[in-house]
Amino acid sequence: MNIPKLMATQHPDSTIVFTAQDEVKEAIDDVLPLERGGRGCDEKMIDYEGKATPYNQIRAVIEEAKYYDIVPGEDFLITPRIPNPKLEDKDRHLLTITAAITANMYSQLYFNTNAVKYVILPMSSSTLEVAEVQRRIIKVQRLVSEEFSLRGEEIVRLIPLFENAESHMHIDEIIEGLRVALIKEVGLVERNFRIFVGKSDSAINSGHLASSIAIKMALLKMWKWQEDTMFRSYPIVGMGKPPMRGHMAEWVRSEWVDAWKGYYTATIQSALRFNTERKDYVATVLKIAEGRGQKPDLSQLDLQDSLIRIAWKASEVYTREIDRLAEHILFMSKLVIGTRARLETYRRKAKTGKELPRAIKFCAALYSMGLGPTLIGAKVIEDLAKGNGENLDILLRFLPLLKKDWGYDLHLTDLDVFKKYVDDKTYEYIRRDIETVKEYFGELPTPKELPEEYFKLLHEVKTSIENSDISKAKANIVKLAEIRGFLG
Template sequence: MKEEKENHILAGSAGRKIPAVMATQHPDNASVPYWHKTEFISTTDEVEECYRSFCDMGCDEYMWDWEGKFVDEAVMDRLFHQYYDYFSINHIGRDKFLTFRIPNIWEEPGFRIARAFMAIITGTDAAGELGFSHAPVFEVILPMTDNAEKLIHIQEQYYKTVRLTCQVFSTRLSGPVEINIIPLIEGSGSLIRSRSILLEYIDRFEKRFNHKVEYIRPFIARSDPALNSGMVPAVIAAKGAISEYYKFQNETGVFVYPIIGAGSLQFRGGLSPDAIENFMNEYAGVRTVTVQSAFRYDFNREVSTAAIKLLKRDISLKSPRIFSDSEMNDILEFDGIFRKPYCSTIERLASTINDISRHVPSHRERIQHTGLFGYSRGIKDSNIRLPRAISFTAAFYSLGIPPELIGTGRGIHDADKRGMLSKLESIYPNIKNDLKRAGCFLNKENLRMLAAADETWKDIITDVGILEDYIGSSFVPTCTDHFIHRNHVSNILHMWREGREFRREILSAGVIRRSLG
């Protein structure tokens, strides 16, 4: 197909293709997938989902997630045997890519990563038996990367696992002897300073493995920085990270192909089929984007597929903006300006959001975030625990309060007092557009009722007033869907207060806004 041949980047001595579009298992869909019967996708269903992401939707890559969820460890066997005709032409590891997001062993039990490593090794054997010459999996994503030593440690663990497997089973050396590691960096502060992690990594790698790193695919998180610090810090940190990665490339000669993980709603990234151009311009320089479940299932399939074609055609053509040292200092200052009011409000609303989030439907087989199994998210330097980003975002939207607005008004006020608004708009050109898109889902009546019961919500009333002055218009419904959404979230607030079940209302509101959270 024509779109499959356009604007592919080849990297490394082997000339591997850099995927432009990575389908993920993030459970942010509110609608039933076009190929399925319910919104819920089980572990066994994910094999079919992987195939359909490649075959039906044209994605280049699929993230197989081992972090905090149950996994079908026989994924490669199932793909090869159930869909042999497709993969005999579209080889995994050459034309299509399966990339494991492994558990962070400093946060989850280590035995889960051992299972992932064995799946990589045995999957390579399975591919070889069927005559495939490429290792199906040769890259893994390490979530919550915060230093270079952890990246090296994972690669050493994998190498030892390969050698031990060979010795124990008296077989030839199987599986890729080395795996590439994709650092997923999740805090806004860590993103801004992430060039130092890459510099230390390539130095340690060369000393440990006696050859140079050919390329790196640094992974920029958008959801968790927003949950931790608010929308504006998350956006500018991501843009700062893109700039830092290309500075690293210019400094070292090691090519970078940044990935960004974005959901459909503005708070989690704003990558939706109806906003592709804005997204590509805002995050120019990224070479791979994630299309999560809402992107694929909450829009008409033809619309989603056309958007994926556009991403594959154009994403590699966007040149990064390189920020000066002065601009990077501005980004750091804005991070503090906007994070402070956001965190202050979220800390005081945590119990409410945790309560609402318990009613958000779960569409994947997540491991419960209790004890040693899994982990929830929390605000940095705070003991407050929060739901994961999708449930967090869904909870606020279900109350009619888009989290994009929280702290942002007070941040705008502070930036204006410092004479920095023009600098902010230069760094974040889409800020007004993003606020308008989110603000259409604000339910002011709900906000007034919440504020009457808890003064913390009055901070958000302040935010709304400042932001309406800033964008020059009111946050009001602008189409029929917005009015219907307002009705659903009004129902949710009343049903929550009366102790009634409201999961179906949450789901109905999610369908209207084309994303659960």
């Protein structure tokens, strides 16, 4: 199978604001080769999840490609992320499937290809749900073929996106269940599976440590599953620049490839494309493309029982602290600009039931309060270090990027600012997290030093809020993001 390496997405994590009209030209730039000044991706996600994307955007990208000597379906794929009907309106779900299928009429007309070969279902929760959506796609494809002369020789296949640690840790069982469900419910015998695992929502719900362990375990288990069967899995990893969202950043590109070995496709999100110097961007995506498809060390699964215990202990500590921080994060997130046309009705809740913003605004809010998100719950290190420290050693070997995750977030943290946002008890929880990291690891590696202006801006954001100068607070939050190289 010709599996794409680099999937350009429409995540609102850059400081650049895009209209829906801008996104058509953006898509073309994303899939143009690097040597032609493009961004060198071979797959473009058109995103409808919680987003006010026009239904004709897929067709518009196909039609625009005519002027650039690139062929959708051969040089690049267009892969829509559709709304999950359990979380969003069912009409939007059905309309986006229809938009994806009918877009292939135009791709066949102009290029004699199918630009859309896959569709992504976010927040996938069960094999039956995935099988039902696959059946729905086939029904729509059959209808369009019968009524509008679409050649339907190639089924548009569904990519399930799993976004919680529990699913990631049982991904092998889920894929096997999906394989059986597709046979029973759809009559579809599949031998190849593209499975998407996302870091961001898992991290918000379970914390950085648990979500990182689970994602890596998912990659290992997908490779082990295909070794034990006659089938193949092609993992897609969804990660952004901040450590909490995966730390796919130019300053750790080699370490990132090594840490997440086993992926076949990586999401290249907006901040990496638009808030990264061109030479660094090119070097990063070339490195990521070069590193795809490498078999990970499956012997690491021998330690899965210990790793699962570590993950749930870390998640427990994180959940207690995020419950105390939730209202502060939600307040600050309302000051973070939206850089894409999103639907305000689409929200998520924490495990505790409290409302939290989506991952990008979650991270941006915490950084703007003076706190690096991966540090929340880090005092679990003390428990892991008890006895002979074996559990801590296991964690650090399993997550080789972890020290740089913490080091990066430490150098963006200012406890003097953070203290002004929260009550004393919450502050003490976080201070203890930070002191524990420093006590056990001392000086941790960081990218280049931040300018002094960064910390002045942190103070100015808080002062502006106290003075009810919200517009200034919002402007300074963007300036902070520009210095970091990502919004959240």
